[in-house]
Amino acid sequence: MDIFLILLTCFAYIFILVAYSAKIVKYARMPIHLRWELFTATKTEKKPYHHGLTAFEAQPFQSSRWRLSNVWSFLKEYLWFHSYLSHDKTYWCFLYIAHIGFVSLIIFQAVCIATALGTFLAHDQTITAERATGSLVALRILLAIISFAAGIIGNIGLMVYRISHRDLRLYTPPLTFIGYCISICTCLIGFILLLTNDPHFSGYVLFFVGMFQIKPIAVSGLLGLFIFLNMLHLIYLPFTPGFHYVTRFFAFFNVLWDTRPNQKGSPVEKAIGQVMGKKITWSAPHIKSGQTWEQAAKHRS
Amino acid sequence: MRIEDISKKSDQIIKIRQSDLLPLPYPYNNPEKDTAMRELSSDQRERYEASLDGVIGVGIQRPSSKAEEELFIHKFLSGLAKLFEKENNWTFLHPLYHSLEYCVKCQICNDSCPAYIASGRKEIYRPTYRPEVLRRIVDKYIKKKNRASLKLTGSDIELNWTLIARLGELAYRCTLCRKCTQACPLGIDNGLISHEIRKVFSQEMGIAPKELHEQGTVQQLKVGSSTGINPRALENIIEFMEDDIEEKIGRKIKIPVDKKGAEILLLHNAGEFMSWPENTEAFAIIFDAAGIDWTLSSETVGYDAVNYGVWYDDIQLARVATRQAEIARNLGVKKINVGECGHAHKAMIVVADRVLTGDLNIPRESALPILRDIVVGDKIKLDSSRNNFPITLHDPCNMVRLMGIVEPQREILKKICPQFLEMEPHGVDNYCCGGGSGFAIMQSMNFPDWRSAVSGRIKLKQILEVFQDTISPDVKKYVCAPCSNCKGQIRDLLNYYNVWDECGIFYGGLAELIVNAMIDLEKPFIEWEWH
Numbered sequence A: 001m002d003i004f005l006i007l008l009t010c011f012a013y014i015f016i017l018v019a020y021s022a023k024i025v026k027y028a029r030m031p032i033h034l035r036w037e038l039f040t041a042t043k044t045e046k047k048p049y050h051h052g053l054t055a056f057e058a059q060p061f062q063s064s065r066w067r068l069s070n071v072w073s074f075l076k077e078y079l080w081f082h083s084y085l086s087h088d089k090t091y092w093c094f095l096y097i098a099h100i101g102f103v104s105l106i107i108f109q110a111v112c113i114a115t116a117l118g119t120f121l122a123h124d125q126t127i128t129a130e131r132a133t134g135s136l137v138a139l140r141i142l143l144a145i146i147s148f149a150a151g152i153i154g155n156i157g158l159m160v161y162r163i164s165h166r167d168l169r170l171y172t173p174p175l176t177f178i179g180y181c182i183s184i185c186t187c188l189i190g191f192i193l194l195l196t197n198d199p200h201f202s203g204y205v206l207f208f209v210g211m212f213q214i215k216p217i218a219v220s221g222l223l224g225l226f227i228f229l230n231m232l233h234l235i236y237l238p239f240t241p242g243f244h245y246v247t248r249f250f251a252f253f254n255v256l257w258d259t260r261p262n263q264k265g266s267p268v269e270k271a272i273g274q275v276m277g278k279k280i281t282w283s284a285p286h287i288k289s290g291q292t293w294e295q296a297a298k299h300r301s
Numbered sequence B: 001m002r003i004e005d006i007s008k009k010s011d012q013i014i015k016i017r018q019s020d021l022l023p024l025p026y027p028y029n030n031p032e033k034d035t036a037m038r039e040l041s042s043d044q045r046e047r048y049e050a051s052l053d054g055v056i057g058v059g060i061q062r063p064s065s066k067a068e069e070e071l072f073i074h075k076f077l078s079g080l081a082k083l084f085e086k087e088n089n090w091t092f093l094h095p096l097y098h099s100l101e102y103c104v105k106c107q108i109c110n111d112s113c114p115a116y117i118a119s120g121r122k123e124i125y126r127p128t129y130r131p132e133v134l135r136r137i138v139d140k141y142i143k144k145k146n147r148a149s150l151k152l153t154g155s156d157i158e159l160n161w162t163l164i165a166r167l168g169e170l171a172y173r174c175t176l177c178r179k180c181t182q183a184c185p186l187g188i189d190n191g192l193i194s195h196e197i198r199k200v201f202s203q204e205m206g207i208a209p210k211e212l213h214e215q216g217t218v219q220q221l222k223v224g225s226s227t228g229i230n231p232r233a234l235e236n237i238i239e240f241m242e243d244d245i246e247e248k249i250g251r252k253i254k255i256p257v258d259k260k261g262a263e264i265l266l267l268h269n270a271g272e273f274m275s276w277p278e279n280t281e282a283f284a285i286i287f288d289a290a291g292i293d294w295t296l297s298s299e300t301v302g303y304d305a306v307n308y309g310v311w312y313d314d315i316q317l318a319r320v321a322t323r324q325a326e327i328a329r330n331l332g333v334k335k336i337n338v339g340e341c342g343h344a345h346k347a348m349i350v351v352a353d354r355v356l357t358g359d360l361n362i363p364r365e366s367a368l369p370i371l372r373d374i375v376v377g378d379k380i381k382l383d384s385s386r387n388n389f390p391i392t393l394h395d396p397c398n399m400v401r402l403m404g405i406v407e408p409q410r411e412i413l414k415k416i417c418p419q420f421l422e423m424e425p426h427g428v429d430n431y432c433c434g435g436g437s438g439f440a441i442m443q444s445m446n447f448p449d450w451r452s453a454v455s456g457r458i459k460l461k462q463i464l465e466v467f468q469d470t471i472s473p474d475v476k477k478y479v480c481a482p483c484s485n486c487k488g489q490i491r492d493l494l495n496y497y498n499v500w501d502e503c504g505i506f507y508g509g510l511a512e513l514i515v516n517a518m519i520d521l522e523k524p525f526i527e528w529e530w531h
Helices: A002-028 A055-062 A064-080 A082-087 A089-121 A137-164 A174-197 A202-213 A221-239 A241-256 A267-276 A293-298 B003-007 B042-047 B066-083 B093-101 B114-118 B129-142 B147-152 B161-173 B179-183 B190-204 B213-223 B231-249 B270-275 B277-290 B314-331 B342-354 B368-376 B408-416 B436-441 B447-455 B457-466 B484-496 B499-503 B511-516
Strands: B264-267 B335-338 B364-366 B391-393 B477-480 B505-508
Touching: A002 A202, A002 A221, A002 A241, A064 A082, A064 A241, A082 A089, A089 A137, A089 A174, A089 A202, A137 A174, A174 A221, A174 B147, A202 A221, A221 A241, A241 B093, A267 A293, A293 B314, B003 B129, B003 B161, B066 B129, B066 B161, B066 B190, B093 B129, B093 B190, B114 B447, B114 B457, B129 B147, B129 B161, B129 B190, B161 B190, B161 B436, B179 B190, B190 B314, B213 B314, B231 B270, B231 B277, B264 B314, B270 B277, B270 B484, B277 B368, B277 B511, B314 B335, B314 B342, B335 B342, B342 B364, B342 B484, B364 B368, B368 B408, B368 B511, B391 B408, B408 B511, B436 B447, B436 B484, B447 B457, B447 B484, B457 B484, B457 B499, B484 B499, B484 B505, B499 B505
Parallel strands: B264 B335, B335 B364, B391 B477, B477 B505
Antiparallel strands: none
């Protein structure tokens, strides 16, 4: 059982790392696209623009002021879920709480792993549960309380909200509800552990110490279930749209706010030259399959 | 209804009932005054796919044999696969991939969609509906996910002729205004999904509304303009315009054509020459008075700014933009300026920026900043009291939300129109006129009724609301729409509800208002004659 949990933990961390890295690489290697931006970032700006997103006013859109304005819009969404707040306060409330729970759970795990790593690197062969609590014990407990409480309230709230609103229910796949259930169960068991079994979560730290030492340390059944569910949640994440934390960065900065003009000798021009040389195989009657984009663009019939 | 119902054979998925539609303000607050949409004839229903909402926009013909039906499905899937290939769809691969994969279906975008709200929130018009159907097809038939995965991700859907045909029609119930994209905190572009579905139909299956393709880009590339105006006809039109200008302002103006080395090549939507020559005449009067060095082109394609390719076909987009740029290069002009046409702004100035390379990458901008510099810089003498009637401004989505030309038109109106009123919402938050993405020119069967009764309804509501204090027909009012397609849609909208007679609301462009305020004109330039 202990070996299984260690293997599962290793697999979950490697899996999520590989899956997310693959997604990042996929995004980073996307070809240049036609300009398709939106002019919404300037809602926060006072300066009246006259020429729009053209080379005639390229300078403001390449300026640090413009970029800062974009970054500010982005941060408002990232940190405060601004659009949700202004659209639907109840949904925002549960969503925000659930996300606080999720982020806290990640930090909580990071703190546990950091403590375990510190213990492991100190080559301490006489490790005990009491000593493994370490100096970050208060932070660990605080994070545990926040993540479990927020995880339970937020995910139950989101689940009930999605079920009770037809607009949301119709479009929510079973996988999302499974995700809510895993989160709720993880947090509930975490809470029980905290209140009854292991108030300092020192057993969890010891588990990681055992993992680093490749000498599994026995964990209680309840902690074992907590670890299992937690890792299941990590494995589940790449199958959801949850990676929007990262992909939306590309969507905003590389598409919706991508105002880079095609200037002579610029990287943009070089990238366009490359894609215009690609061959098309569209087969509608007005398209000659096998031509390059450049040839197709100059085709007259 | 459920999402998967789109593939189930039935007479019609939804019915648009008058009682469901968004209520309008006075004097249209009495539902009896509302105009009913035309029903399709049984012959039309038999020949074309009409089981989505009882409206025909594209006109997809029913297959005559099982083999034809299977070929239709095969072609759709083959085109859909190409959407995810770098070679075939580098143009939009990145935003398409993101929009399909990362929508969390929070439905925050719903309130942005003019068709969805105005229809009484019909499920099929919901901004997330099309993407959800497409995502399910992609998961099952392109990614070929296994049965368990399909169940877990809610991606099970049955692909058949009915679904594809309905989806093809449904792609033409979204005006690509992208207000939903603006609302999305994750940067999901549901408008783009409609655009990409249209591309599969056009670029692979050879299906597109004839007004956009055969009579649109194909005719433009062959004859010179989607209106059918050829270079010879243009010559006659320009002669007519010169005579008309002389009659209106009392002096002759020579409209420059094919002037080599001019500062500006002005590209008008050729629809203006046909339907609203007063707009192109107004530009000529203003540019002449301000001493602008400009020219029109008489070359095929060079006198029509439109580029319908931006709505449905990337190849056609590239062809039209390339031809327009070649003409500008051959004339040796310093820059291209686009007249009052929103989609031409977006297509030529912004989207085509990544198609035009080398010597074809000629500077391109809107004509609005030039008009603004002339008016605000007092380069011509104007008297605002000549425009002393209630005026409101419609913001064309392509120019404003999608391009950022927000202020020039406002600075002009504030200077020359003492009774200028903003409709709500406005600027980048505006609602589409309902005629975006080609709808304004699509005249197929009962489609014009749909765009007046449904997609344009919010715009009508906004217009009526802003003029509520002076709603009597005795007070003449003006909706300024600096975009040819929006103007066409607003004309049809006002006509459909008989708003000119009921409320005295007229419509027109921006340049006409500037000329109307010129102090050396003996009679008003705006004639208030419904057309």
